[in-house]
Amino acid sequence: MSTTVTGTTTATSLLRFATAGSVDDGKSTLVGRLLHDSRSVLADQLRAVADASRDRGHGEVDLALLTDGLRAEREQGITIDVAYRYFATARRRFVLADTPGHVQYTRNMVTGASTAELAVVLVDVRKGVVEQTRRHAAVAALLRVPHVVLAVNKMDLAGYAESAFAPVAEEFAAYAASLGVPDVTAIPVSALAGDNVVTPSSRMDWYGGPTVLEHLETVPVVADPATEPARFPVQYVIRPRTAAHPDYRGYAGQIAAGVLRTGQEVTVLPSGRSTTIAGIDALGHAVDVAWAPQSVTLRLTDDLDVSRGDLLAPTAAAPAVTRDVDATVCHLADRPLRTGDRVLVKHTTRTVKAVVKDVVSRLDLDGLGRHPAPDGLRANDIGQVLLRTAEPLALDPYAASRRTGSFLIVDPDDGTTLTAGMAGGAFTAAARPQ
CATH class of the missing domain: 3.40.50.300 (P-loop containing nucleotide triphosphate hydrolases)
Known part of the structure; x- marks a missing residue:
């Protein structure tokens, strides 16, 4: 293939x-x-x-x-x-x-x-x-x-x-x-x-x-990355400050989806400022095009404030930026997840503070029905929650992108992973028997 x-x-x-x-x-x-x-x-x-x-x-x-x-x-x-x-x-x-x-x-x-x-x-x-x-x-x-x-x-x-x-x-x-x-x-x-x-x-x-x-x-499992909008979470900012490249500033990371090209207009999220890709470096060499899941360094034409956790996406197909997250989650930890809990949300390379606004419902995986307003989610439970983040996140619906539509909920005290989340309607995505 x-x-x-x-x-x-x-x-x-x-x-x-x-x-x-x-x-x-x-x-x-x-x-x-x-x-x-x-x-x-x-x-x-x-x-x-x-x-x-x-x-x-x-x-x-x-x-x-x-x-x-x-x-x-x-x-x-x-x-x-x-x-x-x-x-x-x-x-x-x-x-x-x-x-x-x-x-x-x-x-x-x-x-x-x-x-x-x-x-x-x-x-x-x-x-x-x-x-x-x-x-x-x-x-x-x-x-x-x-x-x-x-x-x-x-x-x-x-x-x-x-x-x-x-x-x-x-x-x-x-x-x-x-x-x-x-x-x-x-x-x-x-x-x-x-x-x-x-x-x-x-x-x-x-x-x-x-x-x-x-x-x-x-089984055919590899999709053409050109069919998906590009997503590039910034992992590192590279400033080598060498004599040969005194002004070099690159943004390194792994392309999560789609294709990036030199000269392409992109938007930096969550700030919303737009610029153009001036160059792409892959394995130490300049290339004109790169695609998921390659690890590359991007150089931009404008001197913008870009740091770890920012997401670069094509201006014409950028994801929505929000602080209110409606998601399906699977609770992984023995400690329950309850309304009012203060947590961290880790999405790609970005981690922000958040609060659990509501545990809306719990899914019955046998009959695929919902139990509304549970007192919380316990280990192995799958349910729907509403989160409010302290800083905006550039989330895709999970149905559109498993990579940029997923996130983790983390305990801010000890760093324990509490919950795996899927943004934007995954709870109702599977058709339930009538």
Whole structure:
């Protein structure tokens, strides 16, 4: 795959994806099988897993232990945190966020799926779509994950029958459609036996679709950055003061979205002052064009007051600046979030003081209804809040930009991350069943 920007082509071969499933549905075994059969496991890792399997009395190598890497997790027999794994095939590189299946760890799935371009939701074919399956689908919809794979596992225990697979796939597809999930692919698998994980199954000749790995390698996930308005959060102001460049002033950061060009008119937010890009430096060389997610230094034609936390955007497509933030949030901390709390809001490279004006409602992820006026949000709760910031923020709606529409709520006393937020209507973005 490649992304083309005004005649310049850059290789794009990285897929970030998250896995989620109910307890005992075989998710860790699926991920272990994926790593093992794609030859992404080192020999010493495999030996360690074999030794651990023998210690636990297993007759065969337990591939689930490839992902349950923490000793405490192994002793409990559950996955309790987001485990990140990095692997690659000849066609693509992958960052895998393996999230826990327990209801009380919904916040962990939010963490793992927040940057994912695809979510693999696992179900046991014998149990079908359960409450936790619907919860995972709802979280994926709220986070605007563009692609969802339904891995219908344990087909070996259902005789590899299409009649067992089809109703599960149809029920999930209907539910995902009601949430507004744009793309769902259902794949029948046996993680334990390896059917349709990496290698096509000879025991399910009625299925003509891709294996899990084939779909991960080929799903189109990279959008042309030229289709999005440019966003450039300033991270550093560079003033080298060298003899060769006595007046050099550059603004360094990573392009969050879109394309920037020399000569382009931009507005500095939140001040609202406009200027023109005089030059773009990338890796020590001047370039005419740069695009997300490149890290560059911008030089401006005017001597403006620009500092860390400011956002540069095309003047014709600049985001709104506001101090009143209406957002969907997932509360991550054990300490509740309540109306009147004084907090910090971290948006891209900008951090400002804020107060929680109102905790409007809490979302029921099972029925997708709202509980109005709760006394607060507790760990794993998803809800709608209103914030009032001390300084203005240049926020995009989360539905338009996952990068510049998201933010964190932070405890001002100890710096603990309290809540992950999504600006501008994400709470109602997923269509709810009528």
